[in-house]
Amino acid sequence: MRIAAAVLVEPGDLRVEEVELAAPRRDEVLVRLRGSGICRSDLSLLDGKWPAPLPMVLGHEGAGTIAAVGAGVDPARVGEPVVLTFTPACGRCRFCLQGRVNLCTTAARCMNDGVLPDGTTRLARGGEPLHHLALVSSFATHAVVPANGAIPVPPELDPAVACLLGCGVLTGVMAVTRRASVRPGDSVAVLACGGVGLAAVLGAALVSAHPVIAVDPVASKRELALRLGATHTVDPSAEDPVAAIRRIVAEGVDHAFEAIGIPAVAEQALAATRTGGTTVLIGQPAIGVSASVPVYELTQFEHDVLGTHIGGATPALDVPVLAALAVAGKLDLAPLVTTRFRLDEIGAAIDATRSGTAGRVVLDLA
Numbered sequence: 001m002r003i004a005a006a007v008l009v010e011p012g013d014l015r016v017e018e019v020e021l022a023a024p025r026r027d028e029v030l031v032r033l034r035g036s037g038i039c040r041s042d043l044s045l046l047d048g049k050w051p052a053p054l055p056m057v058l059g060h061e062g063a064g065t066i067a068a069v070g071a072g073v074d075p076a077r078v079g080e081p082v083v084l085t086f087t088p089a090c091g092r093c094r095f096c097l098q099g100r101v102n103l104c105t106t107a108a109r110c111m112n113d114g115v116l117p118d119g120t121t122r123l124a125r126g127g128e129p130l131h132h133l134a135l136v137s138s139f140a141t142h143a144v145v146p147a148n149g150a151i152p153v154p155p156e157l158d159p160a161v162a163c164l165l166g167c168g169v170l171t172g173v174m175a176v177t178r179r180a181s182v183r184p185g186d187s188v189a190v191l192a193c194g195g196v197g198l199a200a201v202l203g204a205a206l207v208s209a210h211p212v213i214a215v216d217p218v219a220s221k222r223e224l225a226l227r228l229g230a231t232h233t234v235d236p237s238a239e240d241p242v243a244a245i246r247r248i249v250a251e252g253v254d255h256a257f258e259a260i261g262i263p264a265v266a267e268q269a270l271a272a273t274r275t276g277g278t279t280v281l282i283g284q285p286a287i288g289v290s291a292s293v294p295v296y297e298l299t300q301f302e303h304d305v306l307g308t309h310i311g312g313a314t315p316a317l318d319v320p321v322l323a324a325l326a327v328a329g330k331l332d333l334a335p336l337v338t339t340r341f342r343l344d345e346i347g348a349a350i351d352a353t354r355s356g357t358a359g360r361v362v363l364d365l366a
């Protein structure tokens, strides 16, 4: 079939084009996409900061409805509302067997090679193979994905909001609840309040962390953080954020989350963490970027530094849980989506994401 998709032809050159999408094969499904978030990882690929096989259809935070199934997939799934994941469990690799599905080596291979698990692509452009981004490629009207990468969610959820469960919300919430195991009453600081940072604020509020300190230079994001459960905000452009956090919690916070991937912010997160506390690095910079760590403090004060990929989530397990919390009104996702664009407005949507003034920018593909 012919579909519309945003194709990254080479770094900096993203075009909405008509491309070919082949039918789903065994254990795959065709999804009519309804919404796709734009994540900073898409910008890293667009800017050539991360290597990728090109050309490629970008987008890795999608939701939609199953339109057709391949062999071996229950035909009753047609019509099912789903959120797509870039780490379906292969169930066979070391990490899947350990329950660390977010580190699945099969998913990593598919991501590196831009292919589906059988090593080929369903996308083509002018007869030449067109690569998938991370088993998702959601900047498009349709996608063919592994059947176990399309996770069922309740129909009540707006797909232009539900799509965030595929990456940003899953990452931010699970970084708090799974990776850092934040408990009620633990103090939390979230440094940078884009889509992922705001989701970390939501996660901190969900588990009754207190206080929850949101740090961001953009006033509208600080206001949004307060609405989502932050108890305090800090403007790092007006004052030293570490001193400001330590004014609120003198000994430093139990858990500090870095959610933008800037080394200086990671160092602030480290400096704002208390003795015996945990600093969680969520934001991803370009490959090869380093931050310095205070080795004496880390050893003397048993200070943990955790990296996290998707918050340590098992998407097939955790996406439905977060979706149920959203439907129940316990996880308020709608305010995270601050701007919506059509697929043919992808350039403006990318600019809005890059501006850093928005929460999550979403492509409305309905």
Ligand SMILES: [Zn+2]
Pocket: 039, 040, 041, 042, 060, 061, 167, 168
């Ligand atoms: Zn992402």
Ligand SMILES: [Zn+2]
Pocket: 089, 090, 091, 092, 093, 094, 095, 096, 097, 103, 104, 105, 106, 107
């Ligand atoms: Zn695996």
